[in-house]
Amino acid sequence: MSRLEHAPLAQLTLARIREFGREPEAVFWTFFFPIVLAFALGIAFRERGPERVWVGVQAGPGARALAAALQGADNLRVRVLEPAVAGEALRDGDVALVIVPGGARVTYRYDPTRPESRLARLATDDALQRAAGRRDRVAVSEEAVEERGSRYIDFLIPGLIGLNLLGTGLWGVGYTVVRMRTGKLLKRLLATPMRRSHFLLSFMLARLGFLAAELALLLFFAWVAFGVGVRGSLATLAFIAALGAFAFTGVGLLVASRARTLEGVSGLMNLAAVPMWVLSGIFFSAEHFPDVMQPFIRALPLTALVDALRAVMLDGAPLAATAGWLGIVALWGAGCFGAALAMFRWR
Amino acid sequence: MLSRSSPDPDLSSALPPAAVRCRGLIKRYDDVVAVDGLDLEVRSGECFGLLGPNGAGKTTTIEILEGLLEPDAGSVEVLGLTWAHGARALRERLGVQLQETRLADKLTVEETVRLFRSFYRRGRPVQEVLEAVQLTEKRRSWVSRLSSGQRQRLAVACALVSEPDLLFLDEPTTGLDPQSRRSLWELIERFRAAGRTVLLTTHYMEEAARLCDRVAIMDHGRILALGTPAELVASLGAEHVLEFSLADGGGGLSDAELRALPGVTRVRESNGRIALTVREVHTTVPALLDELRRRGASLASLSTHHATLEDVFMVLTGRRLRDE
Ligand SMILES: Nc1ncnc2c1ncn2[C@@H]1O[C@H](COP(=O)(O)OP(=O)(O)OP(=O)(O)O)[C@@H](O)[C@H]1O
Ligand SMILES: [Mg+2]
Numbered sequence: 001m002s003r004l005e006h007a008p009l010a011q012l013t014l015a016r017i018r019e020f021g022r023e024p025e026a027v028f029w030t031f032f033f034p035i036v037l038a039f040a041l042g043i044a045f046r047e048r049g050p051e052r053v054w055v056g057v058q059a060g061p062g063a064r065a066l067a068a069a070l071q072g073a074d075n076l077r078v079r080v081l082e083p084a085v086a087g088e089a090l091r092d093g094d095v096a097l098v099i100v101p102g103g104a105r106v107t108y109r110y111d112p113t114r115p116e117s118r119l120a121r122l123a124t125d126d127a128l129q130r131a132a133g134r135r136d137r138v139a140v141s142e143e144a145v146e147e148r149g150s151r152y153i154d155f156l157i158p159g160l161i162g163l164n165l166l167g168t169g170l171w172g173v174g175y176t177v178v179r180m181r182t183g184k185l186l187k188r189l190l191a192t193p194m195r196r197s198h199f200l201l202s203f204m205l206a207r208l209g210f211l212a213a214e215l216a217l218l219l220f221f222a223w224v225a226f227g228v229g230v231r232g233s234l235a236t237l238a239f240i241a242a243l244g245a246f247a248f249t250g251v252g253l254l255v256a257s258r259a260r261t262l263e264g265v266s267g268l269m270n271l272a273a274v275p276m277w278v279l280s281g282i283f284f285s286a287e288h289f290p291d292v293m294q295p296f297i298r299a300l301p302l303t304a305l306v307d308a309l310r311a312v313m314l315d316g317a318p319l320a321a322t323a324g325w326l327g328i329v330a331l332w333g334a335g336c337f338g339a340a341l342a343m344f345r346w347r
Numbered sequence: 348m349l350s351r352s353s354p355d356p357d358l359s360s361a362l363p364p365a366a367v368r369c370r371g372l373i374k375r376y377d378d379v380v381a382v383d384g385l386d387l388e389v390r391s392g393e394c395f396g397l398l399g400p401n402g403a404g405k406t407t408t409i410e411i412l413e414g415l416l417e418p419d420a421g422s423v424e425v426l427g428l429t430w431a432h433g434a435r436a437l438r439e440r441l442g443v444q445l446q447e448t449r450l451a452d453k454l455t456v457e458e459t460v461r462l463f464r465s466f467y468r469r470g471r472p473v474q475e476v477l478e479a480v481q482l483t484e485k486r487r488s489w490v491s492r493l494s495s496g497q498r499q500r501l502a503v504a505c506a507l508v509s510e511p512d513l514l515f516l517d518e519p520t521t522g523l524d525p526q527s528r529r530s531l532w533e534l535i536e537r538f539r540a541a542g543r544t545v546l547l548t549t550h551y552m553e554e555a556a557r558l559c560d561r562v563a564i565m566d567h568g569r570i571l572a573l574g575t576p577a578e579l580v581a582s583l584g585a586e587h588v589l590e591f592s593l594a595d596g597g598g599g600l601s602d603a604e605l606r607a608l609p610g611v612t613r614v615r616e617s618n619g620r621i622a623l624t625v626r627e628v629h630t631t632v633p634a635l636l637d638e639l640r641r642r643g644a645s646l647a648s649l650s651t652h653h654a655t656l657e658d659v660f661m662v663l664t665g666r667r668l669r670d671e
Contacts, residue, residue: 011465015454022453022489183449188505191413191443192466193435347415 009198009205016206020172030172031214034164035221038157041283042226045152053120056081056095063101069131070099075123096120150314157222158309159282161241162302164214169248170255170273173203174265177256187347200253200341207245215241231316239319240312243326244305247333251301253340260345276302304328364427366391366513366544367412372421374407374568381407382418383568394535394545396555398656399565400666405548406446408565409517412546413443426513439468442511444502446518446548452491456482459490460504467509479534480504481527496523503531507538514538516547520554532558552656564660571663579659584612588658589623589631591649593639600638608634613662624654624662 004010020026057067057080070078081089081098089095090109097120100107108124110117180186189199215238222228230237255272259265279293280286280302289297297303308325311317367389374382382404389395397405410416412423414430414437423430428437450459460473477483480500485493493501499522506514516535520528535558539545549555555562556576563573572579580586605614605623610631613624625631628651639646660666 005461006465008465011462015451015458015462018458019451019453179449180451184445184447185449185451187415188443188445188448188450191415191438191441191445192463192509193438193468194466 008194009201012194012198012202013205013209016176016202017209019176020206020210026172030164030168030210031217033167034160034214034218038153038160038218038222039225041156041160042153042222045156052077053097053116053123054079054095055097055099055120055124056086056089058083058086058098058100060101062103066099066101066106066128070124070127072131073123073127076120076127097124099124151226153222153226154228154314155285155310156283157218157226157228158313159306161215161218161309162244162280162306163277163282164218165211165241165244165305166248166251166273166276166302168207168210168214169245169250170252170269172207173249173252174256174259174269175262176203177253178259178262178265181260181345181347184347186345190346196344196346197341200337200344203253204246204249204337207249208242211242211245212238228313230313232312232318236319236322237309237312240305240308240322240326243329243333244301244309247301247305247329247336250333250336250340253344254336257340257344276300279303280306282306299328301329301332364391365389365424366393366426367395367546368424369412370422372408372411372423373419374404374411374416375419380568382411385421385568385570387563387570389544389546390561391544392539392542393560394539394547394558396559396562397546397548397565398550398552398555398562398660399548400550400660403565404568405565406517407568409515409546409548410445413441413515414438439509440512442506442509442514444506444514444516444519448502450490450498450501450505453489455487455489456493456501456504457486459501460508463505464508470509471507473508476504476508479507481530496527499523500527500531503534507534511543513544513546516545518548518550520549520551528554552660556656562656564656564663566660566664572659576656579656580654583624583654583659583662584626586654587625587628587651588654589625589628589635589649589651590620591635592620592647594645594647600642604638608638615661615665617665620648622658622661624658 004014052075054077055070057063057070057078059080059082063080067078067080070076079095081095086098086100086109090098090111093116096114096117097108097110100109106128108121110121112118112121177186219228219230251272252269255268256265259268279289279297280300281297282302286294286297286303304325308322308329311322311325365388367387369385369387372382372385372387373380385404385408387408397403397408399405407416411418412425414423414425414434425437426440430437454462457473457477460476464470464473474483474486477486480503482497482500482504485497490498490501499519503516503519506516514535519535520531523531532554535545535547545558547558559576561573561575562579563570564579565571572582574582602614602616605611605621608623608631610626611623612626615622615624623631623635632649632651636646
């Protein structure tokens with residue numbers, strides 16, 4: 001202990017950890033927010049067995065018979081709608097398809113760009129044709145596959161880990177540094193022989209103190225609530241997360257390196273974070289973006305980090321297989337740290 | 348007596364080396380000249396005071412000396428080193444208390460001092476420093492739960508914990524109650540008695556008079572007068588100040604008539620109050636009363652006090668040091 005007592009880097013890091021730990025709000029956002037988010041998204045997108053979609057039969061002669069024919073279909077739920085409200089129900093997504101009876105000919109009214117509506121059209125048509133006596137020519141049997149590791153929640157959890165590392169890296173550093181600057185504490189520290197690199201490093205090291213708890217909590221929750229597991233080694237996962245925490249703390253330090261007001265730093269943090277939230281494939285695969293954007297998206301630290309986390313969690317990739325991604329993350333961390341050290345405003 | 352500090356080659360070889368020496372210091376902010384060609388020499392082992400009203404340029408000067416501000420012109424030498432070359436070695440030997448620092452709210456008193464202690468190669472034990480500023484009882488309290496006077500003492504503790512050779516204190520006693528102020532004075536005196544150097548700023552003349560070996564009176568970024576407190580007061584040529592005002596606000600005596608009273612060396616009037624600088628109260632007061640009675644003027648108030656640095660400042664600038 002007495003050795004630590006005279007080690008400035010250790011004391012600075014301890015100070016960071018204490019300050020953070022004594023700030024209940026910061027702790028809440030770091031530890032519980034990602035769990036709340038995972039829970040909400042996990043529920044919203046949980047697998048519900050075979051998908052059932054609502055279709056509407058527009059009231060009129062023959063409507064009742066149509067509805068009865070559809071009632072038996074596995075993946076459809078049917079309701080009869082007055083013509084006046086049918087259009088609105090379709091627009092609002094209450095039903096995916098409206099069936100308009102018309103004697104021998106029925107009309108399907110739907111938006112073909114909506115996957116759900118296309119599904120509803122196929123299922124409806126199938127059910128109606130069978131009810132009308134169509135016989136299948138090819139015998140088929142089905143084999144349902146529901147593999148762990150391929151569900152949405154499996155995809156989501158590594159993304160949320162990355163997102164949280166980004167969030168705590170930026171918000172954990174930005175406000176603290178600016179508050180220290182406006183309160184002239186930075187100036188006071190400048191008047192001591194403290195090494196400037198120690199000061200900045202302490203933010204990175206302090207993150208380690210919380211990272212283990214943060215990661216363990218989220219992984220445990222994902223496992224208990226949704227059965228999300230880790231295919232690869234936990235040690236590899238922890239290493240990658242630590243690298244990510246370092247890198248995003250570096251980004252946070254750079255963002256906070258010149259700002260003089262909380263508003264200013266808040267704007268800069270959003271500027272840094274929002275593109276990554278959108279582009280880095282947290283909630284849906286980044287592949288959806290056009291090809292011209294891909295090189296840029298791939299170069300973002302959050303994309304690389306989340307790709308590496310997914311490779312370990314979902315595919316059980318060994319550390320060596322993630323080297324390319326980790327290189328990108330490490331470069332961002334080192335680059336931002338160096339830039340922050342060079343341009344940091346101490347008063 | 349009243350003198351600009353000027354380098355004196357004959358003297359400087361005999362005296363201990365200067366702890367601080369600066370020449371032609373200038374610092375401008377947009378349209379304000381905060382420090383206007385300042386020369387200063389603080390001798391090793393003395394307690395030196397910068398005394399001046401708000402905006403005089405005390406903080407700007409001291410922060411330039413602390414290496415925290417870049418002057419626009421001029422040279423600074425501290426403990427024989429310059430900021431361009433010996434910055435790190437210099438910081439090891441300085442203790443600094445800024446006029447305002449918001450120390451980390453969520454750290455305890457003890458943790459804060461220990462943090463500052465860790466930056467220095469040598470220093471004093473944390474408990475000893477807390478004892479010295481009388482914060483031992485509060486050592487487990489968060490900084491955010493301290494009173495402003497306790498925070499001020501904590502800031503001084505952080506400056507003392509490195510056992511510095513040179514201590515910079517920027518208005519160390521502002522906001523302290525009389526008892527804390529006196530105990531901080533004693534602390535500074537002990538520090539100086541151990542042969543170390545102190546440079547402090549203040550706008551309390553009684554503080555400067557009690558603590559400082561030498562005082563520089565500053566206004567508008569310049570030094571108006573420099574010397575020991577006794578020298579500065581003696582420069583008034585008289586030891587007492589007699590202030591009075593008349594009931595009807597006027598109809599009294601003219602400047603020349605007042606000056607003709609026995610023992611009067613200076614006459615000043617502001618807001619209907621007349622201040623006479625006098626050599627002996629007991630000769631001037633009867634003469635003044637006689638004169639007023641003869642004219643049928645009646646006194647509203649009359650007071651006398653020993654001449655202080657405040658009076659020196661008033662004579663130099665025509666203003667008071669602080670707004671009462
Ligand atoms: N950062 C700044 N930007 C612009 N002007 C400044 C700045 N700092 C100080 N000044 C101006 O420089 C002058 C000297 O200020 P300084 O703080 O040195 O005075 P001071 O003697 O310490 O006053 P006080 O007793 O109020 O602390 C003032 O007129 C002040 O307005
Ligand atoms: Mg000041």
